[in-house]
Amino acid sequence: MKKLPGITALLCFVTLTLFSSTQAQQPQQTSGRPAIDSKAASWIWYPGDFEIWLSNRVQNRRTDRGSFFPVFWKIDSHYPLIDFHKEFDLTAPEEIVIKTEGNYNVKVDGQPLEGTPTRITIPSGHHKINVKVFNQASVPAIYISGPNIKSDTSWLVTFEDKEWIDETGKTSDISATKWLNAGGWNFYDPSVPPSAFRLPVKPQYAVQVNKSQNATLLDFGKETFGFIKLHGVKGNGGVRLYYGESKEEALSEKNAITFDKLQLHTTIKRDSIMPLTKAFRYVNMITDGGITVDSVSMLYEYADVKEAGSFKCSDAEINKIYDISKYTFELNTREFFIDGIKRDRWIWSGDAYQSYLMNYYLYFDRGTVTRTTLALRGKDPVTSHMNTIMDYTFYWFLGIYDYYLYTGDKAFIAQFYPRMQTLMEYCLGRRNSEGLMEGMTGDWVFVDWADKLSKKGALSFEQLLLCRSLEVMALCADIANEKSDATRYQQYATDLRTRFFPLYWNEAKKALVHSRVDGKQTDNVTRYTNMFAIFFDYFNDVQKNAVKHSVLLNDSIQKITTPYMRFYELEALCALGEQSYVLKEMKDYWGGMLRLGATSFWEEYNPAKKGAEHYAMYGREFGKSLCHAWGASPIYLLGKYYLGVKPTSPGYKTYVIEPALGGLQWMEGKVPTGNGNIIIYCSTGEVKVTTADGLGTLKIASSKKPECKEASVVSKGGNLYEMTLQPFTTYNIKYKSLK
């Protein structure tokens, strides 16, 4: 790949009907960014600010029928004025290079230097460097590089330094100034500041092109995402591009969700790249009489994250499901984890929460998790639930718990605890007279897309999520060393958990009911609360087993038709040891989409529908997203519940491996841990494990005592056996699978 020549110039002859050029998204073809290097200088900023700024750009690229379609909740801004500082001990004087985004000053040991110096020499000894940057348009950022002095996330930053000197020379009281560690990413190139960030692109070509008169239908062979590029355009007139995730959509000028319309005036042949990315498999290009186009290609835009996890097994259909899940997830993993690439292209907390979990079994990319978490949170004051949705606020807390569990990153939690705290206080301030979360004016109580799902009263689902969120708050307050907060949140959590079963458990139905209305239990039972209570481990064993039959495996309880909630339903069944059942469900549900020709997984799938009916949603012929992140959940299920790898303490310091074939003859795969990959092979008679860092426990069910030279096998009663696994070691185990 090499840099495209003159992309900007190419665009200048195009009269765009949709976006002004300043709003356009300019493609950039690069060979991808280097991996994070903790010793290199990098661009840094106030933590969370670039994430918010970038998410504003990303989320405001949605169009619908040619119309800009922005989000409907508050979006925030970066702080326009930031002070950066760090102290250094130098054994010799050194010259440093200073670059910034914004107007700035530089102080050495508190003394301002004249002008805006780009190179200065710091004398040897102990010195403090401050750089204060003002920038309203984009995020104040600095890049400083010398032999020893380098800008990185160990620098401290504040948006209010409170440093003044009174008329007598007395310095101000800066004891209340809060300094955080700077935010950063992998921006090591001083010539590419944060505001210039673009995802990389690479060319792709249609696999089939059908021309008829002034229309050309291109098929790129599978769902894809990027900038359409017209080669050799000439003439005066219009070009219209209709994008389709399905052929039907591309061919529907009236109902395709996205299109581009151009007016061109050129007497010599030029290339033209569309200003905004689109999602499509098919593109229908219609030209006016006066226009000719030599050919059409695209620039595939992608996030440069690396696959670390893998899964392969004896069932070809499951392998296909895994591969299409991976591709679905790849397409939806961009600057942030977004919901779907065609329509919203937004960061939705409920959707992102599932992406985090998939990510831990595929990329283990911490940056995309923290960026998404920070973008979702935005800034104080909190004026509505996240994405306006009550449940989505709670998923945000749960996402932070999982991030901590999988990565052990206490620094992130300590740094952003205040934003957790203000959000939780917002929630606690919106409880009803029973102390329960109930939709207030302006709140969207979502749960799931499902027919006639009541949102009235205080839903058990929301209380369950609140209770879990309070437990997360107690944990995080403790990490942030806010001990009285920790005690308070733990007390709230304990109280709510104690009250929860008397409030919602219906002994006759052996289930948690859906809601309380006017202070009374309703008799409606839905799957949601019951399945979450299973993997939250809130039930006792009797309840858990009862619910499995009274709800999860009970066909009279309203079925789930979104991969979104199928995620949790199947997780709950896996947590109950129903891997065989879940494998069949996976083949039925995801396999069902594949049999309909899916090249990525969908926002919603109802097997009862026929043909192009599948593409409809929200009352629109092509309203449904055919590439939705929440469709990729097999990545998570297969990694966590078949390969069976789960951290049991933060950052995989301890973890468990409980392989479950679920009817497969064999399976093999890798699970990334942040400290190496755990490699597993498992058949009905053999388990091979190569560990990463941390202390593992292998749990196997076997009809005979497993044999292993590398570790001692401990019987845990019945058919259960355990082995302790040391870091970076390979184990070969012979056993006999129960089924």
Place this chain on the structure above:
Amino acid sequence: MKKLPGITALLCFVTLTLFSSTQAQQPQQTSGRPAIDSKAASWIWYPGDFEIWLSNRVQNRRTDRGSFFPVFWKIDSHYPLIDFHKEFDLTAPEEIVIKTEGNYNVKVDGQPLEGTPTRITIPSGHHKINVKVFNQASVPAIYISGPNIKSDTSWLVTFEDKEWIDETGKTSDISATKWLNAGGWNFYDPSVPPSAFRLPVKPQYAVQVNKSQNATLLDFGKETFGFIKLHGVKGNGGVRLYYGESKEEALSEKNAITFDKLQLHTTIKRDSIMPLTKAFRYVNMITDGGITVDSVSMLYEYADVKEAGSFKCSDAEINKIYDISKYTFELNTREFFIDGIKRDRWIWSGDAYQSYLMNYYLYFDRGTVTRTTLALRGKDPVTSHMNTIMDYTFYWFLGIYDYYLYTGDKAFIAQFYPRMQTLMEYCLGRRNSEGLMEGMTGDWVFVDWADKLSKKGALSFEQLLLCRSLEVMALCADIANEKSDATRYQQYATDLRTRFFPLYWNEAKKALVHSRVDGKQTDNVTRYTNMFAIFFDYFNDVQKNAVKHSVLLNDSIQKITTPYMRFYELEALCALGEQSYVLKEMKDYWGGMLRLGATSFWEEYNPAKKGAEHYAMYGREFGKSLCHAWGASPIYLLGKYYLGVKPTSPGYKTYVIEPALGGLQWMEGKVPTGNGNIIIYCSTGEVKVTTADGLGTLKIASSKKPECKEASVVSKGGNLYEMTLQPFTTYNIKYKSLK
């Protein structure tokens, strides 16, 4: 005046050492903006957002010895995504023009239109137009103009419309969406959007030029402000410009507070305008050998506000003091009311509060008051006191009270009450164990620049300001229809006022003491609290009279050396009827500056100092500002306490005129009321009044009963007489002055 040709081009050959060109302030020569026209279309935005954005630009133009010198408190940003809407009833279809700053969509009756249309036709009948705009770099703004449909401040705006539709077509609950009236100014030109706003400029020339070798000293005759322009520059090399409010400063390359340094490379003669405004009377230009400059002029930058008030009297020195006060105030009245033009150029709440009051007697410009008020407040969350200073927070509340008293603008208060409320809650959350305001970590307790002024403990001054602020909150909560808040704040105010005298009054000293430390009264008495308590009318008559002698006229109490606190001291004395004494003080203090050659009034003046000592402050040879807004207080004192015009109910619905010659033979002048000007002439034997709108009361002290044909004169006992004044009427009164 005409537009300068090619300013941008002129700048391009200049290598600036100080600012990047994107940060530079580009001068714009215009003939001033038209007056506000309520029927014209204008650019509109989310209220407060342009004010914050503009204040960020303005406050980040400070430089000190060539180094960018930004503020040290949090600055905020505009909301990047705003929905604007209004409903219209049209008798015929009409075409409207749409302009925006930012990417946008347009909906008519909830239906989005394709693309970003710039002209659309709205059918006849009842219709709703929504425009939603995204802009991170500058403030989202729209300009819409048709025969009847026009963007103005009657449009409604929100930063979170919460408008979504679920998969069944059900619309969202938007009942919690808060719509405010749009913000606007006088931006009627569709081709000049808010982000392009610049103050107008006009050329000015030096009155004296002294050249010697490579140095040229220019004297512009008086303090001024603007962009230096070099005419006919040629050659390769450097030009340095040292600015001085005094000749000594301009000639001090080492200590001049501001300078510009340029590197020029041009073989043909060009003009060059400096990128940032500066304050100066003198400019010392030093050129390197290779550079020649034909001449130097300046572009005077000014706010296009109109003088409405005036004052003239029998004392020539007082007339000079009034004129220099006006000029001082003109220079410091810019996009906002700033503190001083040379050094800070910032919006300081305590300084602005005084400017508001002066403004009511000179410009009566509401816009500069509300812009300054909004810029100071910024956005939630509140993370520190205003400008970090506790007293400055309270002045902000007081400023809103005065704004309401002088203008009667309830809409402004209702719209921004939530920002008052969160700021007051911040204060109430920072009281000590006695329930009193005491400096916490990070708080700057300022009061005044004065030697050894204790800031320890709970200062009576801060409690007094809190108490008054609570009274303002009660009033404003009531206006905003927040009745329970009104009750609560009134209760707090009443409680504090009841406690105040037992806490701080010292009967032996016949004065309020300065502070309480560790729960006990100190025995220190300062002027501040005592003089504020006079014009707040918190004393009983006995106390008031006692304090006049025990504090105000008592030379053993530490003297005030800043015009800032002289303002209040003289106001208190005027409120006690000491106009004759104050007149002498004015002639002594402000006259003292004039006798030292002042062409504008200073930040601080200590008659004991000599020569260039006067220019020093903050431990720096030229640290003092010689043009400080708070130096202009004679405007206020002469209008309010000599001409004697004061509103007695909001918006001058009722008002009083109590002329007080204070020893003058005669005086005449105008006081603007927002509903016309009140014109007054007063000599020892005659009073002439022409009224504006509202019901006035003329109060005269006379040794005989005044005679007036136009109104009946009512005796009020002693030598006091009153007349009721009707709107827009002229009265001629014969009387006999007591002194």
